Amino acid sequence: MDSDTENVLEVRDLSLDFGSPRGRLHALRHVSLKVPRGRVVGVVGESGSGKSTVALACMGLLAANAQVVGGEILLEGRDILRMNQDELQAVRGRRASMIFQDPMTALNPVRSIGTQMVDIQYRDRITDSEKRKRAAEMLGRVGIPDPRSRLKAFPHQFSGGMRQRICIAMALLVEPALLLADEPTTALDATLEVQIIKLLERLQSEIGCSILFVSHHLGTVAELCDDVVVMYAGEVVEQGTVRDIFGNPGHPYTRALLECDPGRIKEKTRQLPTIPGDVPDVLNVPPGCIFRDRCPRAFERCASESPVAHGAAGTAEHLARCHLLDGNSEGA
Amino acid sequence: MSALLEVSDVRVRFRTMGPLAALTRRVHDPYIDAVCNVSFQLAPGETVGLVGESGSGKSTLARAIAGLVPVHSGSIRFAEQELSGLGQRSFSRVRRELALMFQDPTGSLSPRMKVRSLITEPYRIHGMRDRNFRQEAKRLLEMVGLSADFGDRYPHQLSGGQARRVGLARALALDPQLIIADEPTAGLDVSVQGEVLNLLARIQAETGVAILIITHNLNVVRHITDRMAIMYLGRFVEIGDTDEIFERPRHPYTEALLSASPEPDPDAQHHRVEIHGEVPSLMNRPTGCEFHNRCPYIGERCKNEAPAFSQATSGHFYTCHHPLNTST
Numbered sequence: 001m002d003s004d005t006e007n008v009l010e011v012r013d014l015s016l017d018f019g020s021p022r023g024r025l026h027a028l029r030h031v032s033l034k035v036p037r038g039r040v041v042g043v044v045g046e047s048g049s050g051k052s053t054v055a056l057a058c059m060g061l062l063a064a065n066a067q068v069v070g071g072e073i074l075l076e077g078r079d080i081l082r083m084n085q086d087e088l089q090a091v092r093g094r095r096a097s098m099i100f101q102d103p104m105t106a107l108n109p110v111r112s113i114g115t116q117m118v119d120i121q122y123r124d125r126i127t128d129s130e131k132r133k134r135a136a137e138m139l140g141r142v143g144i145p146d147p148r149s150r151l152k153a154f155p156h157q158f159s160g161g162m163r164q165r166i167c168i169a170m171a172l173l174v175e176p177a178l179l180l181a182d183e184p185t186t187a188l189d190a191t192l193e194v195q196i197i198k199l200l201e202r203l204q205s206e207i208g209c210s211i212l213f214v215s216h217h218l219g220t221v222a223e224l225c226d227d228v229v230v231m232y233a234g235e236v237v238e239q240g241t242v243r244d245i246f247g248n249p250g251h252p253y254t255r256a257l258l259e260c261d262p263g264r265i266k267e268k269t270r271q272l273p274t275i276p277g278d279v280p281d282v283l284n285v286p287p288g289c290i291f292r293d294r295c296p297r298a299f300e301r302c303a304s305e306s307p308v309a310h311g312a313a314g315t316a317e318h319l320a321r322c323h324l325l326d327g328n329s330e331g332a
Numbered sequence: 333m334s335a336l337l338e339v340s341d342v343r344v345r346f347r348t349m350g351p352l353a354a355l356t357r358r359v360h361d362p363y364i365d366a367v368c369n370v371s372f373q374l375a376p377g378e379t380v381g382l383v384g385e386s387g388s389g390k391s392t393l394a395r396a397i398a399g400l401v402p403v404h405s406g407s408i409r410f411a412e413q414e415l416s417g418l419g420q421r422s423f424s425r426v427r428r429e430l431a432l433m434f435q436d437p438t439g440s441l442s443p444r445m446k447v448r449s450l451i452t453e454p455y456r457i458h459g460m461r462d463r464n465f466r467q468e469a470k471r472l473l474e475m476v477g478l479s480a481d482f483g484d485r486y487p488h489q490l491s492g493g494q495a496r497r498v499g500l501a502r503a504l505a506l507d508p509q510l511i512i513a514d515e516p517t518a519g520l521d522v523s524v525q526g527e528v529l530n531l532l533a534r535i536q537a538e539t540g541v542a543i544l545i546i547t548h549n550l551n552v553v554r555h556i557t558d559r560m561a562i563m564y565l566g567r568f569v570e571i572g573d574t575d576e577i578f579e580r581p582r583h584p585y586t587e588a589l590l591s592a593s594p595e596p597d598p599d600a601q602h603h604r605v606e607i608h609g610e611v612p613s614l615m616n617r618p619t620g621c622e623f624h625n626r627c628p629y630i631g632e633r634c635k636n637e638a639p640a641f642s643q644a645t646s647g648h649f650y651t652c653h654h655p656l657n658t659s660t
Contacts, residue, residue: 046521046522046523047492047521159610159611160386161610162610189385189386189548190385190548190550190589190592190593191385191588191589191592191607192385192610193592193594194592194594194604194606195608197594216521216522217594218522218596219593219594219595219596220594221596222594222595222596222597222598222600223594223595223598242598243598243599246596246597246598247598247599256523257522257523258596260522260523260525260526261522261551261596262522262525262526262549262551262552262554262555263551263593263595263596264595264596264597265555268554268555268575269555270530270533270555270556271530271533272525272526272529272530272555273526274523274524274526274527274530275523278491
């Protein structure tokens with residue numbers, strides 16, 4: 001329904017392997033997702049679900065042992081998988097920028113914040129003092145007090161929350177069309193987490209960029225995102241608007257994941273729900289549904305046939321890959 | 333019932349500069365108080381939670397109780413024995429009764445030892461060589477829900493959740509009366525977090541062990557603890573019954589923490605108490621109430637006068653001049 005230009009980012013049928021001593025790990029399998037212009041899309045999943053790999057692939061930052069098996073990643077209509085290094089360089093830090101989980105390792109420890117923020121504007125033909133002025137302005141916008149004098153400071157002189165603010169300032173300085181945020185609040189305390197979420201919310205509406213927000217924290221996703229993509233073991237199992245996913249989850253995995261969050265359990269209990277079993281080995285992906293071994297409602301068809309996306313309750317965009325939602329099947 | 337652990341007025345100090353630097357820079361007191369005048373009790377079989385942001389001193393307090401950092405002043409009594417000032421040798425006897433689960437699950441396990449040796453190491457350290465280590469390892473692994481063949485694995489072959497289980501098995505080896513669990517679920521996925529917490533609950537039901545749990549995850553604290561204490565800059569700002577504190581927090585910091593955790597519900601109505609800025613430095617403690625520069629309800633008294641502990645009608649203690657939820 002959307003044309004290419006309305007989606008800032010569109011990942012189509014992306015499959016990706018990692019070479020390893022044990023063999024090829026099929027880390028992403030047929031992943032498709034869209035980030036429409038001006039929307040915040042959350043990618044949730046547990047460790048090893050491939051959510052960070054998707055974000056890194058969108059920036060062309062994959063490790064050397066990664067190999068794209070199929071699919072395309074369209075950033076404003078252009079496939080970044082077919083770009084050479086120069087073309088990639090022209091897009092990165094201009095049309096798309098990224099913030100990472102650990103703000104200390106993302107910043108260069110031996111250069112001042114000001115120098116780093118001037119450096120990243122290397123494409124702009126303005127004087128250094130103008131660049132410094134822009135940097136200070138941006139630092140002010142992300143809530144660093146006294147930004148002009150703080151430009152001289154080094155990363156270790158800031159606290160964790162301040163460092164993440166600086167990373168956000170650097171990422172948004174170029175006014176990108178797409179911001180990729182990989183677990184930006186995981187390393188922060190709860191009160192700071194809220195501050196960073198509020199900041200991202202405000203800047204997103206001011207700058208009008210789209211955000212792909214990767215997180216395992218359901219609470220922050222519910223608060224910040226418009227749309228949500230749920231990943232499990234390298235596959236997208238469900239996607240829809242934030243209300244679809246949190247109000248009417250269609251996939252048993254999403255439902256189980258939501259039930260596990262102690263924040264959603266209103267009655268005090270010593271016995272917390274869990275998802276029994278382990279994430280399947282992506283070295284040899286079994287046929288059928290990827291979640292069936294842990295699914296409480298699995299039936300014969302789940303073992304033989306890989307489910308396609310079916311419409312689930314809620315809006316038209318709400319899709320879940322589960323046989324139970326197929327009109328013809330009889331759920332166990 | 334007498335308390336199993338009784339901490340009174342404990343203070344832990346760290347030096348921030350050498351004596352010479354302090355002399356030349358004319359710093360009279362080159363120390364910070366990482367833990368400051370903390371008192372609480374823990375009954376046998378009870379679960380108490382310590383909550384606070386990074387740098388609030390919660391891990392330092394736990395380490396002080398376990399004798400891993402020296403206590404500057406105050407007293408820690410465990411099973412009717414005074415711990416502060418105890419020598420290394422006598423302390424090692426205490427550690428049979430008081431076990432630690434460390435924050436970094438794989439980092440706290442030696443990478444060169446197999447799980448079997450790791451979990452039976454306490455017997456070797458405490459000279460209980462008459463035991464059948466193989467059998468004990470099997471028993472301990474079963475207790476934490478792992479099969480016996482995990483004994484042959486090395487720490488790098490364990491997942492995060494499995495490593496926590498091994499850490500717990502090692503803590504349980506000597507049948508302690510108290511387990512101090514430092515962030516037992518940090519870095520775990522929600523589905524695995526539940527498993528580890530359920531396991532702790534089951535072990536507690538079976539053995540009657542008391543648990544002191546340190547975490548910044550308030551949702552965890554609400555479900556599994558009987559009582560909780562909130563720390564800010566090394567001090568307790570509120571302590572009492574968990575249910576009561578969640579229902580009627582008196583300290584604005586507690587309320588801010590409670591409302592800070594984002595709810596996994598996009599339609600949730602947030603009555604969020606927003607606190608601004610970050611935790612001040614311990615080297616430069618604010619005057620008066622130490623929370624006053626971030627507090628949304630600041631009054632005149634707060635800047636100069638440190639609030640003492642007051643008791644709420646419902647029974648728990650807090651330090652605030654302008655407590656919340658007092659009308660109910």
